[in-house]
Amino acid sequence: MLTETALADLRAVFGARLSTARAVLDAHAQSESLVSGPPPEAVVWPESTAEVAELARLSDRHGFALVGWGAGTSLEGHALALAGGVTVDFTRMDKVLSVHPEDMTAVVQPGITRERLNEELRATGLFFPVDPGANATLGGMAATRASGTAAVRYGTMRGNVxxxxxxxxGGEVIRTGTAAPKSSAGYDLTGLIVGSEGTLGLITELTLRLHGQPEAVSAAVCAFDSMAHAVDCVIATIQSGVPMARIEFLDAATVAAVNAYSRLDLPVAPQLLVEFHGSPDGVTEQAARFGDIATGFGATGFQWARAPEDRKKLWAARHAAYRAILASRPGSRAIVTxxxxxxxxLAVAVEETAADIAASGLPGPILGHVGDGNFHAILMVREGDAEEAATxxxxxxxxxxxxxxxxGTxxxxxGIGFGKKGLMAAEHGATWAAMGRIKAALDPKGLMNPGKLVP
Amino acid sequence: MLTETALADLRAVFGARLSTARAVLDAHAQSESLVSGPPPEAVVWPESTAEVAELARLSDRHGFALVGWGAGTSLEGHALALAGGVTVDFTRMDKVLSVHPEDMTAVVQPGITRERLNEELRATGLFFPVDPGANATLGGMAATRASGTAAVRYGTMRGNVxxxxxxxxGGEVIRTGTAAPKSSAGYDLTGLIVGSEGTLGLITELTLRLHGQPEAVSAAVCAFDSMAHAVDCVIATIQSGVPMARIEFLDAATVAAVNAYSRLDLPVAPQLLVEFHGSPDGVTEQAARFGDIATGFGATGFQWARAPEDRKKLWAARHAAYRAILASRPGSRAIVTxxxxxxxxLAVAVEETAADIAASGLPGPILGHVGDGNFHAILMVREGDAEEAATxxxxxxxxxxxxxxxxGTxxxxxGIGFGKKGLMAAEHGATWAAMGRIKAALDPKGLMNPGKLVP
Known part of the structure; x- marks a missing residue:
C-alpha cells in the first residue's frame, strides 16, 4: 500500500516522471494473458540506475512493491501489480551504451526493444538473434528468459546475456558476469537473474553477446502428410548435424487460417519452415541436405528462396499466422500458451494436444519452434465468454x-508469472521450495514483483 | 570434527566403503595446485543417491563437513577438506544410466569420466564435447563449470548440462531442469549448481546434452610473427562466421619445449591450431576461408590434415605441450593458472603476462583457448622451493x-576453490556478498565444501 509519505518521497525523486493518473495505471494493468490483476498505485519512469536504486531504497523503507515494465508483451501476467505498489516503466532507459565489434558484445539499457537494437547494430555487421516474436524490451526478454524462432541455432536469452x-x-546495485566470453569465477548470478521475472531484482543494464549477420541465408518450406513425419524429419536433420537457424512447424489448422487471411492456396497439411545461415556455398549445401532428408520423410511441395523478398514471401504463412488465426474468429481473443x-x-505431445483441443470445441491451431521441442497452442476465446475462458x-x-x-516443462x-504459478509444484516438487529460499535470501521482505513465480 | 558417534553412524551406512586409513586420507588430500590442505577425517564411497542423502542427514546431525571428490584433477584446491569432515568419493557412482539418441541426451552418474562416457557413446554417433584436458569426472566438471578446447563451438558445462x-x-534431494531442450519455468537452478564447486550441494545425477559426431573434421596449423597477428586472425575468423570447433594458441616458448621433447622442428613462433567440424564440403570450405584470413595476417608454414592419424600428428604440439613443458625443467612442478x-x-593480456613472467625469471609458457579469450600460463616451480612458489x-x-x-575474469x-578465493572480492565487489546470501540460504550450517568460493 502506497502511503502519502511514500508518494511524497517518490515525487521528490521522480517529479513529473511519476504518475497516478487512472489512464496510466490502467495502461500498466494490461496483459496479453487470461490473467488479470489490479493496476499499480503509481508508475515511475526512471532514467538512471541511481534512480532505480533510490526507488528500491524507498520501497524497502515504506514497504511498497516494485514491478518492472518493458513493452507489456509478456503472456503470463508477469508485469501485473498483484500487490499494488509501483510499476517501474523502463521505456526511458532505452539506450545502447556501447558496442564492441571485436568482442561481438553490446552494453544496453533494459528499455530498448530488440527491433531498435538491431537497427542500431545494422552498420556493424552484427545482430542480436533472440526473437520472441513480439517487439519486447531486452530487459523484459532477459527477465523472462525469452527465446523464439532462432534459439535452435543461437540459443535463448540464457546464453546470450x-x-x-x-x-x-533494498537498493544495492550489483554487477554479474564480465565482458569475457566465459568465466568460472563463482555462482552464475547472470543465469540466476535471467528468467527470475523481476522477483530477485530489477535489471538496469545488460551486456549482450552479438553474432555476425549471416553472409547468406537460404529458406525452405515443405508439407508433410502427418505431424509425426514432420517431427521425424526434424530429428533426423538435427542428428545429421545440418545447422538450422530456424525450424518452425505449422499445423494444418494454422495453414488453413493463413490461406483464408492472405488468399494463398498452400496445401492444408502440416508444414515445416526452415532457414539456414552461413556462407553462400554452406547454405546451398545445407538446404540440399535438408531437402534429401525431408524427401525421405515424404515431404512435398518444396519451395526455396534466398533473396530477402522471396524469403519473406515464403515465410508469409509463419509471419501472418497470429493475425490470420485472430481474424479467423472475429470477436475472439487469442490466448497463446x-x-x-x-x-x-514432440509428435505425441502435439497430437494429443490437438485432439484435446478438437474435443473442446474451441479453435486452437498449433505451431512451434520444433527444433527446441517447443510448441504453442493459440486458443480462441470469445471476449467476455467466461465458459470459453475456463475451457x-x-x-x-x-x-x-x-x-x-x-x-518436459x-x-x-x-515463463511463469502468475498464470502458471499453480503448475510450479507439479514441475519442480521440492526444488520449488529451494527457489523460495533463494528469493527470501535476496528479497527478505518480498518487495520484488510479489505474487509471481516463487511459492 | 568427526566424533566417534558420527563415525559409528557412518559405518552403519557405508560399512567397508568407509575408510580412515592414513594412505586413503592422504590420497584425498592431493591437489594439482599450489594450494595444500589437511586430509579429510574419513572417505566414503556412496553407491546411490539415497546413500548420499543419508550422508547429508548425518552431516547435518553431527555437524561434519562434506567435500565431493571425482578424479582429483581440479587446479585450485576445490576438493581439499579444509575443515576436515568426510570426502565423498563418487568413483563408484560411475554409470551411464540412459542414452536418448533421438533427444541427443544422456543421463549419467557423477563419477563417470568424460573419456569413458565418450567410449560408451561411440556406437550411437553422438559424443559429449566438453574437454578440459584432464580425464575428469562429469560431476567434477559440472561442479567447476569446466570448458576446454571445444567450448568455442560447443559451449562449456554451463550450456551442456x-x-x-x-x-x-540436510539431505533433501532436488531435481533441476527437465529433459526438454529449454525451459522458462522458474529460476535456473541447474545453472546455479553448475560452477558452485560443491558449496550448495552434491551432484548425484546429470542429464547431459550430446552432439552428433562430426561427419568430417579438418585441422590446420600455422605460425605468426607476433601474438597480436595471431589474435587478430582469430577475431577476423570469428567475425566472418566461420564456425571453428577448436582454436588454440601456443606461444614460442611452448613450441620450443615441444620441439625439444618430441624432436620436431616446428618454427619457434606463435602458432594457431584450428579444427573444423561439419560435412566434407563444409569443412573444406571453412578451412579454405580460414587459410585466406590467416594469410592476410601474415601466417606461414601452413599444414593441413583430415585423416584422424594426420590430425593427431598435426596437433602433436598441443597434445604434448604439458608434458613437454614439464620435461623442460626436471625436478619442477607445473603450476597451471x-x-x-x-x-x-587478449593480445595485450598475453603480451603483458609474458613480459611479467620473463621478468620473474621463472619459465612460464603460455597457451590457450583463444576463441574464448581464455589463456593459461604454465609456471615452472622447483619442488620444495618456497621462493619460486611465492614468485x-x-x-x-x-x-x-x-x-x-x-x-575479464x-x-x-x-574455478575458484581455495586458490583464487582471495581474488573474488576484486572481481565481484558487492556481488560476492550476494553469493554468500544464496549459500547461507541453501546451506545455513556451512557444511558443504566449507572454506571455498563464498565469503
Whole structure:
C-alpha cells in the first residue's frame, strides 16, 4: 500500500516522471494473458540506475512493491501489480551504451526493444538473434528468459546475456558476469537473474553477446502428410548435424487460417519452415541436405528462396499466422500458451494436444519452434465468454501437465508469472521450495514483483 | 570434527566403503595446485543417491563437513577438506544410466569420466564435447563449470548440462531442469549448481546434452610473427562466421619445449591450431576461408590434415605441450593458472603476462583457448622451493588482476576453490556478498565444501 509519505518521497525523486493518473495505471494493468490483476498505485519512469536504486531504497523503507515494465508483451501476467505498489516503466532507459565489434558484445539499457537494437547494430555487421516474436524490451526478454524462432541455432536469452547490472531489494546495485566470453569465477548470478521475472531484482543494464549477420541465408518450406513425419524429419536433420537457424512447424489448422487471411492456396497439411545461415556455398549445401532428408520423410511441395523478398514471401504463412488465426474468429481473443518437451516426445505431445483441443470445441491451431521441442497452442476465446475462458485455461493446464508427463516443462519460453504459478509444484516438487529460499535470501521482505513465480 | 558417534553412524551406512586409513586420507588430500590442505577425517564411497542423502542427514546431525571428490584433477584446491569432515568419493557412482539418441541426451552418474562416457557413446554417433584436458569426472566438471578446447563451438558445462539431481545440505534431494531442450519455468537452478564447486550441494545425477559426431573434421596449423597477428586472425575468423570447433594458441616458448621433447622442428613462433567440424564440403570450405584470413595476417608454414592419424600428428604440439613443458625443467612442478578476457584485450593480456613472467625469471609458457579469450600460463616451480612458489603465486595473482583490469575474469575455466578465493572480492565487489546470501540460504550450517568460493 502506497502511503502519502511514500508518494511524497517518490515525487521528490521522480517529479513529473511519476504518475497516478487512472489512464496510466490502467495502461500498466494490461496483459496479453487470461490473467488479470489490479493496476499499480503509481508508475515511475526512471532514467538512471541511481534512480532505480533510490526507488528500491524507498520501497524497502515504506514497504511498497516494485514491478518492472518493458513493452507489456509478456503472456503470463508477469508485469501485473498483484500487490499494488509501483510499476517501474523502463521505456526511458532505452539506450545502447556501447558496442564492441571485436568482442561481438553490446552494453544496453533494459528499455530498448530488440527491433531498435538491431537497427542500431545494422552498420556493424552484427545482430542480436533472440526473437520472441513480439517487439519486447531486452530487459523484459532477459527477465523472462525469452527465446523464439532462432534459439535452435543461437540459443535463448540464457546464453546470450553475458552480464547484468541489477538493483536488489533494498537498493544495492550489483554487477554479474564480465565482458569475457566465459568465466568460472563463482555462482552464475547472470543465469540466476535471467528468467527470475523481476522477483530477485530489477535489471538496469545488460551486456549482450552479438553474432555476425549471416553472409547468406537460404529458406525452405515443405508439407508433410502427418505431424509425426514432420517431427521425424526434424530429428533426423538435427542428428545429421545440418545447422538450422530456424525450424518452425505449422499445423494444418494454422495453414488453413493463413490461406483464408492472405488468399494463398498452400496445401492444408502440416508444414515445416526452415532457414539456414552461413556462407553462400554452406547454405546451398545445407538446404540440399535438408531437402534429401525431408524427401525421405515424404515431404512435398518444396519451395526455396534466398533473396530477402522471396524469403519473406515464403515465410508469409509463419509471419501472418497470429493475425490470420485472430481474424479467423472475429470477436475472439487469442490466448497463446506454450510447453516444451524432449524432441522424441514432440509428435505425441502435439497430437494429443490437438485432439484435446478438437474435443473442446474451441479453435486452437498449433505451431512451434520444433527444433527446441517447443510448441504453442493459440486458443480462441470469445471476449467476455467466461465458459470459453475456463475451457481455454483447462486446455492450457492439461497441455502443461502433458508436457511434464512426457519429461518436459510447463513452459519453454513464456515463463511463469502468475498464470502458471499453480503448475510450479507439479514441475519442480521440492526444488520449488529451494527457489523460495533463494528469493527470501535476496528479497527478505518480498518487495520484488510479489505474487509471481516463487511459492 | 568427526566424533566417534558420527563415525559409528557412518559405518552403519557405508560399512567397508568407509575408510580412515592414513594412505586413503592422504590420497584425498592431493591437489594439482599450489594450494595444500589437511586430509579429510574419513572417505566414503556412496553407491546411490539415497546413500548420499543419508550422508547429508548425518552431516547435518553431527555437524561434519562434506567435500565431493571425482578424479582429483581440479587446479585450485576445490576438493581439499579444509575443515576436515568426510570426502565423498563418487568413483563408484560411475554409470551411464540412459542414452536418448533421438533427444541427443544422456543421463549419467557423477563419477563417470568424460573419456569413458565418450567410449560408451561411440556406437550411437553422438559424443559429449566438453574437454578440459584432464580425464575428469562429469560431476567434477559440472561442479567447476569446466570448458576446454571445444567450448568455442560447443559451449562449456554451463550450456551442456540440461538437468541435475542434487543432494542439499540436510539431505533433501532436488531435481533441476527437465529433459526438454529449454525451459522458462522458474529460476535456473541447474545453472546455479553448475560452477558452485560443491558449496550448495552434491551432484548425484546429470542429464547431459550430446552432439552428433562430426561427419568430417579438418585441422590446420600455422605460425605468426607476433601474438597480436595471431589474435587478430582469430577475431577476423570469428567475425566472418566461420564456425571453428577448436582454436588454440601456443606461444614460442611452448613450441620450443615441444620441439625439444618430441624432436620436431616446428618454427619457434606463435602458432594457431584450428579444427573444423561439419560435412566434407563444409569443412573444406571453412578451412579454405580460414587459410585466406590467416594469410592476410601474415601466417606461414601452413599444414593441413583430415585423416584422424594426420590430425593427431598435426596437433602433436598441443597434445604434448604439458608434458613437454614439464620435461623442460626436471625436478619442477607445473603450476597451471588461467584467466579470460574479452577477445579484443587478449593480445595485450598475453603480451603483458609474458613480459611479467620473463621478468620473474621463472619459465612460464603460455597457451590457450583463444576463441574464448581464455589463456593459461604454465609456471615452472622447483619442488620444495618456497621462493619460486611465492614468485609463481604472485605471477598468477597479477595475471588475474590484469584480466580484471581488461574487463575479464580471474578464471575462465579452472574455478575458484581455495586458490583464487582471495581474488573474488576484486572481481565481484558487492556481488560476492550476494553469493554468500544464496549459500547461507541453501546451506545455513556451512557444511558443504566449507572454506571455498563464498565469503
Amino acid at each position: 553475458l552480464g547484468l547490472e541489477v538493483v536488489l531489494a 506454450d510447453a516444451c518437451v524432449p524432441i522424441s516426445a 481455454a485455461k483447462a486446455l492450457a493446464h492439461r497441455m502443461a501437465e502433458r508436457a511434464l508427463r512426457l519429461g 510447463i513452459t519453454g519460453e513464456h | 540440461l538437468g541435475l539431481e542434487v543432494v542439499l545440505a 588461467d584467466a579470460c578476457v574479452p577477445i579484443s584485450a 609463481a603465486k604472485a605471477l598468477a595473482h597479477r595475471m588475474a588482476e590484469r584480466a580484471l583490469r581488461l574487463g 580471474i578464471t575462465g575455466e579452472h
